Amino acid sequence: MLKDITLGQYFPGSTLAHRLDPRTKLLAVLFYIVAVFSCHSVWGYGAAILTLVVSAWVSKVGVKPLFRGLKPVMFIIIFTAVLNLFYTPGEVVWTWWVLKLTREGIRTAVAMVARITLLITGTFLLTYTTSPIQLTDGLESLLNPLKKIRVPVHELAMMMSIALRFIPTLIEETDKIMSAQKARGADFESGGLIRRAKALIPLLVPLFVSAFRRADELATAMECRCYHGGDGRTKLHVLRFAARDYLVLAFYLALAAAIIVLD
Amino acid sequence: MEEIIKVENLTHTYSEGTPFERSAVKDMSLSVYRGELLGLIGHTGSGKSTLIQHLNGLLKPTSGRVLLEGRDIWEDPKKIRDVRFRVGLVFQYPEYQLFEETAYKDIAFGPGNMGLKGDELDSRIREAARFAGLDEALLAKSPFALSGGQKRRVAIAGVIAMEPEVLVLDEPSAGLDPRGREELLEHIGAYHRERGNTVVLVSHSMEEIARYADRIVVLSKGGVLMSGTPREVFSRGSELVRAGLDVPQVTRIAMELQKRGVAVDPAVYTVEELRRALLDLRKGGAR
Numbered sequence A: 001m002l003k004d005i006t007l008g009q010y011f012p013g014s015t016l017a018h019r020l021d022p023r024t025k026l027l028a029v030l031f032y033i034v035a036v037f038s039c040h041s042v043w044g045y046g047a048a049i050l051t052l053v054v055s056a057w058v059s060k061v062g063v064k065p066l067f068r069g070l071k072p073v074m075f076i077i078i079f080t081a082v083l084n085l086f087y088t089p090g091e092v093v094w095t096w097w098v099l100k101l102t103r104e105g106i107r108t109a110v111a112m113v114a115r116i117t118l119l120i121t122g123t124f125l126l127t128y129t130t131s132p133i134q135l136t137d138g139l140e141s142l143l144n145p146l147k148k149i150r151v152p153v154h155e156l157a158m159m160m161s162i163a164l165r166f167i168p169t170l171i172e173e174t175d176k177i178m179s180a181q182k183a184r185g186a187d188f189e190s191g192g193l194i195r196r197a198k199a200l201i202p203l204l205v206p207l208f209v210s211a212f213r214r215a216d217e218l219a220t221a222m223e224c225r226c227y228h229g230g231d232g233r234t235k236l237h238v239l240r241f242a243a244r245d246y247l248v249l250a251f252y253l254a255l256a257a258a259i260i261v262l263d
Numbered sequence B: 001m002e003e004i005i006k007v008e009n010l011t012h013t014y015s016e017g018t019p020f021e022r023s024a025v026k027d028m029s030l031s032v033y034r035g036e037l038l039g040l041i042g043h044t045g046s047g048k049s050t051l052i053q054h055l056n057g058l059l060k061p062t063s064g065r066v067l068l069e070g071r072d073i074w075e076d077p078k079k080i081r082d083v084r085f086r087v088g089l090v091f092q093y094p095e096y097q098l099f100e101e102t103a104y105k106d107i108a109f110g111p112g113n114m115g116l117k118g119d120e121l122d123s124r125i126r127e128a129a130r131f132a133g134l135d136e137a138l139l140a141k142s143p144f145a146l147s148g149g150q151k152r153r154v155a156i157a158g159v160i161a162m163e164p165e166v167l168v169l170d171e172p173s174a175g176l177d178p179r180g181r182e183e184l185l186e187h188i189g190a191y192h193r194e195r196g197n198t199v200v201l202v203s204h205s206m207e208e209i210a211r212y213a214d215r216i217v218v219l220s221k222g223g224v225l226m227s228g229t230p231r232e233v234f235s236r237g238s239e240l241v242r243a244g245l246d247v248p249q250v251t252r253i254a255m256e257l258q259k260r261g262v263a264v265d266p267a268v269y270t271v272e273e274l275r276r277a278l279l280d281l282r283k284g285g286a287r
Helices: A022-038 A042-058 A063-068 A071-087 A103-129 A132-149 A153-183 A193-199 A201-224 A243-262 B048-055 B077-086 B103-113 B118-131 B136-140 B148-160 B178-195 B206-212 B230-234 B237-242 B249-259 B271-286
Strands: A092-096 A099-102 B003-014 B022-033 B037-042 B063-068 B087-090 B166-170 B198-203 B215-220 B223-228
Touching: A022 A042, A022 A103, A022 A132, A022 A243, A042 A103, A042 A243, A063 A103, A071 A099, A071 A103, A099 A103, A132 A153, A153 A201, A153 B087, A193 A201, B003 B048, B022 B048, B022 B198, B022 B215, B022 B223, B037 B048, B037 B206, B048 B087, B048 B166, B048 B198, B077 B087, B077 B103, B087 B148, B103 B118, B103 B136, B103 B148, B118 B136, B118 B148, B118 B178, B148 B166, B148 B178, B178 B198, B178 B206, B198 B206, B206 B230, B206 B249, B215 B230, B223 B230, B230 B237, B237 B249, B249 B271
Parallel strands: B037 B198, B037 B215, B087 B166, B166 B198
Antiparallel strands: A092 A099, B003 B022, B003 B063, B215 B223
């Protein structure tokens, strides 16, 4: 059922990774990505993999959910691996018909797969341990300097929070309308493409109507509480760096620096 | 009495196998008899909505069966659509499902899906509109231009037009003003009397149920707490109160009076009944 779709992949918890400031985690992921892209040797990749394993262990995210995130990109991973395997020029180790397997090809393919896997699992670790609201909060705070060049940071963050907040509501609504139309004999599952597209009208029209109604109500409610944008607005949960944040940041920064310099 | 719907040991578990696993209905059994107006009462979370979505096969039982005229509705999953035409379900706040350009076309959606055309379709729409208490002049209007109460009538007519053998209404009067409620329920009552069809009315308002239902089933925590005629159910008023449910205001007054030593039957559930009981008592006392 639609309701079973979870938004983001946040796993509530209270581990060190959960308690970190969202800004720390965002920056750490950024450093980590830089580190992963600067890896050239086995040592570099080893360090990156070790860091990921330790981080995953600290945040108590199981192996299964961590790799579940790879499923949608599996195709891309395999595709790049195959392309790299056969189309990298170099010392040929094996040929079959027009396919030439080169030593360099194997190397690049393995490196590419490792890179993409680390990249994705690393970012997934962030979304597993940080709630969407914390994430937007962190992003807003990190992007704050951009306000100087007139980037509407607060507005963007607010839009993100609202969108995130309403996704589950809209999913529920879709579910309800679908059921109501099915009760009147609507058939969403059979027929050709055109019939199926047409069958969506009884679902989409009420859904849009209700989305607009909700938006309108929300706007009124916000205005009633004197919302007038980000200027002078204070927060209930003020983000503050703690000692652990500096430690984690220092570690990831060191990792990135070490890999860039040494590798 | 002949059973038209029989629910046997129904259990429904949401999000099975996840940390969010939750049984909304547990081993529930009940019957709906042909031609009755059954009132279904229960608190939020008592499993009402989950139960009624099983009656027309929108939800599939985790375990247990739902029989329609003695046959398991899931016997042939491909025919589940036919079950939905035979057991018409009107959801809570059904006005949010309207989508057509005119009220007329929207009411035609259900019967149109059944394959009806031409005069038959037209007469069904007009009749359904009449039953729902919808003015003919409104049929040509856009459903989005109607008032809340009118929209709801369009939605209810949309289900009645399928001429289901069983009409299930989930809180049909929720969110309407008192007069709107009364009118709507009167129309549903009239539909029930005229057609003689089975109607299942879900509500948390004891007054409504007491007034219109032939029989009441009280749900609590995913199971059947009690069932019987309104008199039988309300005579167990204190049990209802213990289950966190209300009794009609009149019954509450009668219960209070009895507690203070007035010899009045606490199972009365209409103002008229209580009036008569009190008048009788006074006459008796004068004598």
